[in-house]
Amino acid sequence: MAIVQVPPDQIYSTTLADIQPGQYVCKDVHAAGQDAVRLKRLGVCQGRTIELVGRGDPMILKIGTSRVGLSRQLAKLVLVDPASVSPLNPESAPVSLPASAL
Numbered sequence: 001m002a003i004v005q006v007p008p009d010q011i012y013s014t015t016l017a018d019i020q021p022g023q024y025v026c027k028d029v030h031a032a033g034q035d036a037v038r039l040k041r042l043g044v045c046q047g048r049t050i051e052l053v054g055r056g057d058p059m060i061l062k063i064g065t066s067r068v069g070l071s072r073q074l075a076k077l078v079l080v081d082p083a084s085v086s087p088l089n090p091e092s093a094p095v096s097l098p099a100s101a102l
Contacts, residue, residue: 016050016059017075023051024080031077039078042068049083 013027026048031039043063044050054060058069 013079013081015076016044016052016061016070016078016080017072019052019080021052021055023049023083025049025083027079027081029078031074035074035077039074042070044070044078050080 016024016026026044026046028046029036029039029044039045042061043066044061048063051062052059053062053067057072059072059075061068061070
């Protein structure tokens with residue numbers, strides 16, 4: 001069975017507002033002004049591991065050792081990848097799929 005590496009640019013990113021509970025890595029923040037400042041103060045920045053603990057409005061996130069509430073409106077400005085496949089997560093292993101899966 002041949003193993004094929006999946007290039008990082010083919011990993012699917014989605015907004016924080018659209019994810020299911022689990023761990024993710026922040027890929028990018030598309031906010032400006034006060035929204036950008038607020039997100040950064042909460043610890044939402046590129047490369048940071050974020051765990052979605054509870055869906056709703058506000059969403060409950062675990063960032064580091066803190067739990068914070070984040071409005072869905074702000075969550076729509078944050079792009080994330082699953083932590084297990086993100087190239088921004090130094091703890092994640094390279095993504096490999098069997099050639100038959102492609």
